[in-house]
Amino acid sequence: MPLIALTGGIASGKSTIARRLAEHGAVIVDADQIVRDVQSPGSPVLERIAAEFGAGMLRPDGALDRAALGAVVFGDPEALARLNAIVHPAVATESHRRFAAAFEADRDAVVVYDVPLLAEARAGDRWDLVVVANAPVETRVRRLVALRGLSEPEARARIAAQADDDTRLALADVVIDTSGALDETIAQTDALWERLAGS
Template identity: 40%
Template sequence: MKIIGLTGGIASGKSTVSSVLKELGALIIDADKVAREIVLPGSPAWNEIVQEFGQAILQPDQNINRKELAGIIFRDQAARNKLNRITHPRIMDEIRKRINAGKRGNNYLMIVVDAPLLIELGMTAMVDEVWLTALPKDIQIMRLMEREGLPEWEAEKRIGAQMPLEEKKKFAHRIIDTSGLVQDTINQVYDIWNQITRHEKEQNT
């Protein structure tokens, strides 16, 4: 059973790749979902975040307003560092638990850790291969503007706050080009899946 780390910049098509892998039968561990779960109202991480950033980041139901918080941390590196110190260790611990549970279950051909910060957090040691979704920056900016309704300057700033694509490529075992049509991305995922599963079956026979 291979453990795959799937990563890529914001608006780089990572969710499409993850969805296809799930349909093919992989166990998907979504780091963004884990991140949301560990900050549910009343949790230790929630308490620390509210103490650090104040009640203004809360919605009426006491859930954290993610857009409000994102606006703060993308403008302020120190604020981003504070949030990361609160959330990242908890996210990594939970992902490890889910990987181990998936291995014990042994019901999957592949476990995929879908994590935007896989490389930045040193999570590459937790996986067998790193897959990177990649596309030219101008297309990435356009897609982010359309998806989030952002002005160009803010889209550029959010992308600029992440590790540069060329740096990420140094860690990648496989690069999936997501610059074209969605079907082109899907076809690449099918090809990689078939290569890996065929190899796994040959090793087990």
């Protein structure tokens, strides 16, 4: 019943690895989905975000205006720290609940926590293995521009708002190099699964 942390910077290919592990049978707990869930309309987290950053962070339907919030916090480390102080504890609580539920359903499950901000928020948690998806910054900038429509300055700001590569790699038990072709990433992920399934 290993609990695996899978992390990587934005546009590092982490989601590709998570999808492949899911195809093999891993239970994926998605931190980004948990963030969306704990920030749902009417939630205490969303109410605190609106109180901290203003009612302009809410859309007319009461949902979080992610673009408005992103415009406030990206590039402003102090504002980002205030946001993280609201969101991270709620995400940690909910993720632990989902880990427990997965192991209760199948005590032999391989549970993978797909978490972009491991180095920033969860490095001290107890993981059986930490897997880092890694690609050079310039590769990730190109992906963000080509695949997500960001400008180059926006892409660089998003990357700069996260932990640097050295900090992430220092946590790694396994590094998957995602800078090459997709089938190379898949092959490395398959090798990881063989290791996990045999543990």
